[in-house]
Amino acid sequence: MKDSSFSPPFEETEIRCPRLGGPVTFGYCRIERQQRPCQRAIKCWSGHFDVAAFFRERLTPDEFDACFLEQPLSKVVTLIELIEQARKTLENKQKQ
Amino acid sequence: MPVKIFLNEDEIPRQWYNIAADMPNPMQPPLHPGTMQPVGPQDLAPVFPMNLIEQEVSQERWIDIPDEVLDKYLIWRPSPLYRAVHLEKFLGCPVKIYYKNEGVSPAGSHKPNTAIPQAYYNKVFGIKRIATETGAGQWGSALAFACNQFGLEAKVYMVRVSYEQKPYRRLMMNTWGATCIPSPSTETEAGRKILSMDPNSPGSLGIAISEAVEDAVTSEAMGRPLTRYSLGSVLNHVLLHQTVIGLEAQKQLAKVGDYPDIVIGCAGGGSNFAGCAFPFVRDKIAGKKIDIIAVEPTSCPTMTKGRFAYDFGDTVQMTPLLPMHTLGHTFVPEPIHAGGLRYHGMAPLVSQLVMDGIIEARAVPQLETFNAGVTWARSEGFISAPETNHALAALIQEAHKAKEEGKEKTILVNWSGHGLVDLAAYDAFFQGKLSDYDLPQSAIDEALKAIEAFPKPKLG
Ligand SMILES: Cc1ncc(COP(=O)(O)O)c(C=O)c1O
Numbered sequence: 001m002k003d004s005s006f007s008p009p010f011e012e013t014e015i016r017c018p019r020l021g022g023p024v025t026f027g028y029c030r031i032e033r034q035q036r037p038c039q040r041a042i043k044c045w046s047g048h049f050d051v052a053a054f055f056r057e058r059l060t061p062d063e064f065d066a067c068f069l070e071q072p073l074s075k076v077v078t079l080i081e082l083i084e085q086a087r088k089t090l091e092n093k094q095k096q
Numbered sequence: 097m098p099v100k101i102f103l104n105e106d107e108i109p110r111q112w113y114n115i116a117a118d119m120p121n122p123m124q125p126p127l128h129p130g131t132m133q134p135v136g137p138q139d140l141a142p143v144f145p146m147n148l149i150e151q152e153v154s155q156e157r158w159i160d161i162p163d164e165v166l167d168k169y170l171i172w173r174p175s176p177l178y179r180a181v182h183l184e185k186f187l188g189c190p191v192k193i194y195y196k197n198e199g200v201s202p203a204g205s206h207k208p209n210t211a212i213p214q215a216y217y218n219k220v221f222g223i224k225r226i227a228t229e230t231g232a233g234q235w236g237s238a239l240a241f242a243c244n245q246f247g248l249e250a251k252v253y254m255v256r257v258s259y260e261q262k263p264y265r266r267l268m269m270n271t272w273g274a275t276c277i278p279s280p281s282t283e284t285e286a287g288r289k290i291l292s293m294d295p296n297s298p299g300s301l302g303i304a305i306s307e308a309v310e311d312a313v314t315s316e317a318m319g320r321p322l323t324r325y326s327l328g329s330v331l332n333h334v335l336l337h338q339t340v341i342g343l344e345a346q347k348q349l350a351k352v353g354d355y356p357d358i359v360i361g362c363a364g365g366g367s368n369f370a371g372c373a374f375p376f377v378r379d380k381i382a383g384k385k386i387d388i389i390a391v392e393p394t395s396c397p398t399m400t401k402g403r404f405a406y407d408f409g410d411t412v413q414m415t416p417l418l419p420m421h422t423l424g425h426t427f428v429p430e431p432i433h434a435g436g437l438r439y440h441g442m443a444p445l446v447s448q449l450v451m452d453g454i455i456e457a458r459a460v461p462q463l464e465t466f467n468a469g470v471t472w473a474r475s476e477g478f479i480s481a482p483e484t485n486h487a488l489a490a491l492i493q494e495a496h497k498a499k500e501e502g503k504e505k506t507i508l509v510n511w512s513g514h515g516l517v518d519l520a521a522y523d524a525f526f527q528g529k530l531s532d533y534d535l536p537q538s539a540i541d542e543a544l545k546a547i548e549a550f551p552k553p554k555l556g
Binding site: 016019026034077090 | 098126127128129135139140229230232233234251255257258261262285286290293297299301302303305306309310311314317325327329331365392393394446461462482483518520521524525527530
C-alpha cells in the first residue's frame with residue numbers, strides 16, 4: 001500500500017459486517033485480510049463514501065486488482081493453504 | 097386454517113438430500129493450490145474426519161441420518177412451519193406466507209442442524225475435541241451445544257472485535273462447556289504473529305480460521321487431545337445437513353395441501369438458504385415452476401438498481417479474467433454471470449445454481465432489512481436475527497409485487513434464527529445509527545469510469 005493513513009469521519013461510522021454479524025468501522029474493513037482490505041469493502045461501504053476512489057488513491061493498480069478483482073479462493077483451497085501453513089509452523093517448532 | 101403445522105416426531109426425515117446428484121452442471125472439484133490436481137479426501141484429512149469428507153464429495157442423492165443424530169435433532173425438531181397470518185393481514189396482499197421457524201433450536205438458529213451431525217461424525221471417528229472460529233458467535237454457540245451433547249471438547253476462536261461486543265454468545269458457549277477465546281490469541285503461532293505486529297489487532301475471520309486450523313493440525317504433536325476443525329457454512333456437507341429444513345417443510349406443506357410459488361432464504365455462506373431451498377430446487381430441476389430467491393446484503397439502494405448494480409457490484413466481486421496471482425498461474429477464463437453471491441465465502445453449490453439461472457440472487461439494503469424485521473416483530477411477534485431480516489425484506493417485496501401484478505402467490509420463507517442476542521443491532525437501527533446513503537451521481541459516474549475497461553458480464 002502506498003499510504004495507509006486514514007482520517008475520520010469513517011472511524012465513527014459503523015456498519016453491520018455481514019461476515020462477522022456485528023458492527024464494524026471502516027478501519028476494520030480496511031485491514032481485514034492481514035492488513036489488506038476485505039474483499040467486500042467496496043461493496044459494503046460504497047453507500048457511505050467513494051470507497052473505490054479511496055482505495056485507488058492508496059493502492060497501486062496491481063494491489064487494487066489483487067484486493068478486489070481477483071476471484072476469491074474457494075473455502076476448500078483456503079483450508080488447504082492453511083493446513084500447509086500449520087504444518088510448516090509445526091516443522092519449524094520441531095526443528096527448534 | 098392452522099397457524100402452526102407440526103410433524104410428529106416419527107415423521108422427521110430420515111435422510112438428507114444431496115443436491116450434487118441432481119446439479120444440471122456438475123461441480124468441478126477444487127484444485128489443490130500446490131499440485132493443481134483435484135483436491136482429494138486425503139488433502140482434507142488433517143482437518144476433517146473421513147466420514148464427513150465422504151459426505152463432502154458424495155454424489156449419492158440421499159444420505160441416511162444416523163439414529164444418534166436423529167435423537168439429538170428431536171430436542172427441537174421437527175421445527176414448526178407457521179402460517180404468517182398476522183403479517184398477511186398487515187400487508188393486505190394476495191399472498192399466503194409460510195415460514196419455517198428455525199429459531200426454536202437451543203442455540204436459536206439453524207446452525208445446530210449441522211453442528212449436531214458434525215460433532216457426531218467426529219466422535220465416531222475417534223476425535224476428542226473440535227476447534228472452530230466464529231464471528232459474532234452464532235456458529236460457535238451452536239457447535240458448543242453440539243459438542244456438549246456428544247461429550248467432545250470445543251475450542252472457539254472468536255474474532256476479538258466481536259468477543260468484546262457480544263458477551264452473551266460467549267457466555268452461551270461457556271454455559272455449554274466450551275472454551276471461547278478472543279482471536280488473535282497467544283495460543284497459536286498464527287495469532288502470536290499478528291499480535292507481535294499489532295497488539296491491539298481487532299482480529300478478523302481470516303485470522304480466526306488460521307488459528308482454528310493450526311490448533312487442529314498441530315493438536316497431536318502439541319500433546320492436545322485429538323482435534324479436528326469444523327465449519328458452520330459454505331461446504332457441501334454443511335448444506336447437506338441443513339436440507340432437513342426443506343424436507344420437513346415439504347411434508348408440512350403437503351399436510352395442508354399446499355406448495356410454494358416462491359421460496360426465500362437469506363444467504364451469508366448459503367447454508368440455511370440451501371437447507372430450505374434445495375429440496376425445492378430438486379423439484380424445479382424436475383420441471384416445477386417455482387422462484388427461489390437467495391437474499392444477501394448490500395449497503396445502498398442504488399446498487400440494487402440499474403446499471404451500477406449490474407456492472408459495478410458484480411464486476412468487482414466476480415471479474416475472473418485477471419491473473420490469479422495467489423495460485424501462481426495466469427489467466428483462468430470463466431464465464432461471468434450476474435448475481436453478487438460469489439464473494440469470498442459463498443457456498444459453491446449456491447453460486448453454481450445462481451449461474452445456472454435456477455436461483456435468483458437478490459441484494460437488499462440494510463435499512464430495508466431492519467424495517468422488515470420490525471414489521472415482522474410487530475405482526476408475527478418473533479424478533480428475528482438481523483441475517484433473517486434479509487429474507488423478510490425480500491418476502492415483503494414479493495408480497496407487494498404479487499399485489500401489483502394482481503396474482504395470488506404462496507411464499508415459503510426460512511426464518512433462520514431469533515435476534516434476542518442481537519438487540520444491540522436493533523438499538524442502533526432505532527437510534528438512527530444505521531443508514532443507507534444515496535450515493536451522489538458524481539460518485540456513481542466515477543465508479544462507472546473506473547470499471548469501463550473491465551470485461552462486461554455475459555448473462556445466461
Ligand atoms: C440466524 C442466521 N441466519 C443466517 C445466517 C447466515 O449463514 P448461512 O448463509 O450459512 O445460513 C447466520 C450466520 O451466522 C445466522 O446466524
